[in-house]
Amino acid sequence: MDAREKILEAARDLLAKAPVADVSTRAVCEAAGVGAPMLYRLFGDKAGLLAAVVDRGFEEYLASKRAARPSDDPVADLRNGWDNHMRFALEHPNLYRLMYSPELTAPPAAAQEAHALLHGILERCAAAGRLTVPPALATQMIMSANVGAALSMLTRPEQYPDPQFSERLRDSVLASLTRPAGTAEPGEQDSAVPVAAATLAARLRAAQSPVFTPAESALLEQWLDKLSAG
Template sequence: MPYGEGMDAREKILEATTALLAEAPVADVSTRAVCEAAGVGAPMLYRIFGDKAGLLAAVVDRGFERYLASKRAARPGKDPVADLKKGWDNHTRFALEHPNHYRLMYSPGLTVPPAAAQEAHALLHAILERCAAAGRLTMPPVLATQVIMSANVGAALSLLTRPEQYPDPRFSARLRDAVIDSLTRPTDPADATGAPASDGQAPVPVAAATLAARLRADVPPAFTPAESALLQQWLEKLSAGRGGSGPTP
C-alpha cells in the first residue's frame, strides 16, 4: 500500500525501503518493490537518489540517526577508557537490534559510503583523543580508532552472520577488553593527569601521544603554524613507535 499523501516523495521512498528492509531475509531490497510500496515511479526514485546505492546509503543514514544522536548527546565521563568500552557495547547492541541496517552499512557492495559510518568513526576518534590527552593511550588516536572500529564491526558482523559459531554471550565483551586493554594503560593513582608514573618514566609512545593530543586541543600561542605542524609530525611518529630512545635496526 502506498504511503500517506502527507509525505513528500523522498520520505515515502525512505519509509517504504525501511519497511521492506526490516522484513527482508537479507540486507537488500529491489527498487521495483520500493516503488510499488511507495506509490512512485522509478524515474522519481532515481531523480532523488541517483541510483540504488544512493537510496540504500540514505536509508542507512536515516536508520542510524537515532543511534548517532544519542552518541552526540552523551556527556563525557571522568574515565575516557570507560566511555570507550561503553561505546563498544552500544555499537554492538545497535547492530543486534537493527541487523539489516547494520549489515547494509558495512556491506562491501554499497558503493556510496553512508555518512553515518563516517560520523561513527569521528565520534570514536574524539573519545580516543580524550584518552590520549589523559595519558591513557599507547598509540596515535588515528591508528587506535582504526583498530577499535575494525574489531567492533567485525565482532558485530560475526554475531549477526554466524551466531552458531559465537554462542558465548560474553564474546563481544571479552574481545572488547582484549582490544582496548592492549592499546590503553591504567591511570597512575598518584597522578591522573597522564604524567609519568611515580616509579619510572612513561614509555616514549605514550608520552608522545599524550603531548600530541594536548597540543591539538590547545596550541601554544608562541608556536607558528609551521612549528606546530612540525612538532605534531614528530610526535605522531614517536607515538606510532617510529622513533624513541633506541637505535633503529
C-alpha cells in the same frame, strides 16, 4: 509525509523484514504507494535508494553519539561506545550489514563523523595519559574490531554462541591500547616514551598553544606521533 519519506520508510521497513540485506525497487514502490518513475526521479536508481537508506541509518546511529556527554573517564566512554555500537547492530541487523557493505560505492559522510567522534574520545584518553598508541591508530584498531565483531555475529551467529564474546573482545582490545587511571609510569620502561609522546601530542592539540607557528606545531606533532608509535 512526502513521497521521499514514504519511499525511505517503505524501504527501511522492507529491509528490516527481508531475509537478506536487500530489497527490490518494485516492492518498495508498492509499499510506498508510488510509481517507479517517482522513485527513480528522487533517488536515481536502486543504488541511490539504498545509499539514502544507509544515510538515514547512520543518522539514527549517530543521534545517541552526538547526545552523549563526556564522563570523567574517557576509557569508560570507549566501553560504552563499543556497547552502543553492538546494540545498534544487533537491533538492526540488515540495516547494519547494508551500512557496512563493501558494495557501497562511496562511504557515507556520516561514517566519517562516527570515525571522528571515536577519535575525539581517544584524544581525551591520550591527553589523560591513558593511551599507549597514537589516537589515529587506536581509532582504526577499535573501529575495525567493533565493526568486525558486529558483522561476524550477524553473518555467522552459529560461530559466536558466547553471549559475552563482544565484551571479552572489547576488554581485550582496550587493554592493549590503554592503561589504568592513576598509573604513575607505564608498566614497562620501554613504553614510557610512547605513552609520554601520545599524551603530550594530545595535550598540545587540545591547548592550541600560540607558542609555536603552524609549521612548528605540525613538525612537533609529526615527531611526537612517531615516538608514540614506538
